[in-house]
Amino acid sequence: MKVRVGLVQLRSDRDVERNLATCRKLAADAASDGAGWILFPENAPFLGADKDKVPIAESLDGPLVGEFASIAKKHGVWVSVAGLPEKCDADPNKTYNTQVLIDPQGVTQAVYRKIHLFDAQVDDHIKYKESDSVAPGDELVTHVMDINGVKLKVGLSICYDLRFPELYRRLRAEGVDVVTVPSAFTLQTGRDHWHPLLRARAIENQVYVLAPDQYGLHFGTRSSYGHTCVYDPWGHMQACAPDRECVVTADVDLGYLASVRQRMPVESHRRL
Numbered sequence: 001m002k003v004r005v006g007l008v009q010l011r012s013d014r015d016v017e018r019n020l021a022t023c024r025k026l027a028a029d030a031a032s033d034g035a036g037w038i039l040f041p042e043n044a045p046f047l048g049a050d051k052d053k054v055p056i057a058e059s060l061d062g063p064l065v066g067e068f069a070s071i072a073k074k075h076g077v078w079v080s081v082a083g084l085p086e087k088c089d090a091d092p093n094k095t096y097n098t099q100v101l102i103d104p105q106g107v108t109q110a111v112y113r114k115i116h117l118f119d120a121q122v123d124d125h126i127k128y129k130e131s132d133s134v135a136p137g138d139e140l141v142t143h144v145m146d147i148n149g150v151k152l153k154v155g156l157s158i159c160y161d162l163r164f165p166e167l168y169r170r171l172r173a174e175g176v177d178v179v180t181v182p183s184a185f186t187l188q189t190g191r192d193h194w195h196p197l198l199r200a201r202a203i204e205n206q207v208y209v210l211a212p213d214q215y216g217l218h219f220g221t222r223s224s225y226g227h228t229c230v231y232d233p234w235g236h237m238q239a240c241a242p243d244r245e246c247v248v249t250a251d252v253d254l255g256y257l258a259s260v261r262q263r264m265p266v267e268s269h270r271r272l
């Protein structure tokens with residue numbers, strides 16, 4: 001009852017063709033390492049100023065999702081990718097920050113729109129205001145994946161969502177085994193917050209946490225923290241990427257997950 005996952009770490013920029021070429025190359029590496037599910041970080045196909053995403057926004061049957069669907073089909077794997085600039089019909093000046101989960105036939109099986117938007121001043125000079133150009137989603141999304149015969153229930157989240165434990169509580173209450181946190185976590189916040197937040201979500205909910213991240217300097221002043229990693233349901237860090245574009249693999253072990261929950265059934269001990 002094990003599933004191998006491959007998490008891709010990228011240093012994406014505004015050059016969509018270059019980013020996609022790197023995605024294709026690292027997906028091939030992940031597939032040859034035996035991954036049945038390849039997870040790309042937030043903003044894999046395009047990382048620029050949020051407002052620059054508005055003109056390239058697409059609907060979910062557009063060419064960008066098509067590129068990731070062809071990666072899924074080529075290797076016969078599940079693929080997830082986030083930060084896709086999805087057209088927002090209600091407001092032409094905004095996009096959704098969307099994660100799609102694509103099956104090995106290239107069919108989109110789940111769509112999650114980032115709920116919590118990153119409006120924050122991360123140091124004296126650098127300020128983000130995602131809500132200027134992104135519309136928030138409002139739906140919790142889970143999906144039962146069948147990965148080579150193993151059924152895995154996943155809950156989707158993106159980046160800044162990680163700071164809102166109530167989201168993961170609700171996903172856990174819906175019975176998820178695994179949560180995804182594809183990110184472009186800033187260097188300034190990441191060095192103090194990334195690991196403790198991921199690890200806490202894993203421990204308190206007894207789930208696998210899969211967190212593919214961007215790393216390094218993208219342009220101007222924007223740097224991402226990297227440390228793409230996997231935490232198991234005990235809170236042990238199973239894998240963590242060095243500072244380069246690469247793939248890390250890990251095994252999601254449903255037998256181990258069940259034993260952690262059986263020995264300490266925190267979900268059934270909740271009183272509030």
Ligand SMILES: O=C(O)CNC(=O)[C@H](CS)NC(=O)CCC(=O)C(=O)O
Binds near residue numbers: 049161185
């Ligand atoms: O900018 C884009 O193109 C897409 N959006 C992102 O990369 C988002 C919003 S700027 N980044 C985060 O949520 C970082 C959160 C973070 O770093 C923290 O919570 O500390």
